[in-house]
Amino acid sequence: MNQELEQPTTEAPHTTESQTVTNSGKAASENKMREVFIEKVILSCGGVDKELEKAKALLEYLVPERKPQVIASTKRIPAFNVRPALEVGTRVTLRGAKALELLKKLLGGIDNTLKEKQIAPNHLSFGIKEYIEIPGMEYQREIGIRGFNTTVVFARKGIRVNRKKIKQGHLAEKQHVTVPEIMTYLKDNFKTHILPRRRKTEE
Template sequence: MNVMQKPFIAKATINIGVGEGGEKLTRAEKLIETLVDQKPVRTYSKVTNPEFGIRKKQPIACKVTLRGEKADKIISMVLSGLENRIKASQFDKEGNVSFGIREHIDIPGVKYDPDIGIFGMDVSVTFQKPGHRIKERRLRPKKLPQAQRVTKEESMEYMKENFNVTIE
């Protein structure tokens, strides 16, 4: 296979949506920090929704973006908590995959801490191929050619080969 056609993991984003600020959000940030040894950033609401009790620009979640070996490590940890199974519908047409875990204590090696509690989390994995920079560069950015875009099938194959995932 052509080296420029091999997909790779550009980044993995872990998100814990709490829905409110305060103590609960602080505990979620502490959980992410203990899992990945990286400080998370807070995300803020974009609109006011009185039904959910959310105001605009109120902190409601936290996330962390991982790249390189850290991303591979955390993806394999979370997938082992899901018994290495993913549905085909969790892949989008650009080849990215998103999956969630209901309770963080399902991840092997993670123990329950009464100070933190139990949180679910969402993991989004973004795939790219070499040469993706032409789309994002400052000077003379170009449209990404069709051959350089990651397809759903390519990312499914990557997950099967590198993480021993069964796709249902």
């Protein structure tokens, strides 16, 4: 009698649900397109005539390697004697490692504490009342006592899609940086303390 040869059967490896979740989470964490980074840090200060010169001197003192850009008005506001093309402020923009270094120093001027309401999708803003509150900054007589505003812009890779002049595309909603993601970034990279927003209590 001919004996039938039995072929060995190979069973597919059993994959548990927990392993699937772990692998997908690992893949998501390694996705470079999902990484959040600081695109730029903008310092701005307002003023007209002599006050504008002091504002420019302040930004030059804070960021000596960059020349401040003058901001001109595009509207007419009679109540404030503002007319089109009137120089009403100045600003300076930093990117890369210098922006991170400056932001760390600026956060020291506000005790490394931010309010949740100061954070919005893709950016955050905060003000410093007096520049001498920043660690390492000394009083300058030609500047006096002045404050300024700071805006930090967050982004993900792919932001260039909707900024191109040719074949401009639409940036997907999931590529925007949400408020919780910005809060997590600040806590992980700068150890920043975030004060929660006050919730309205029902009467």
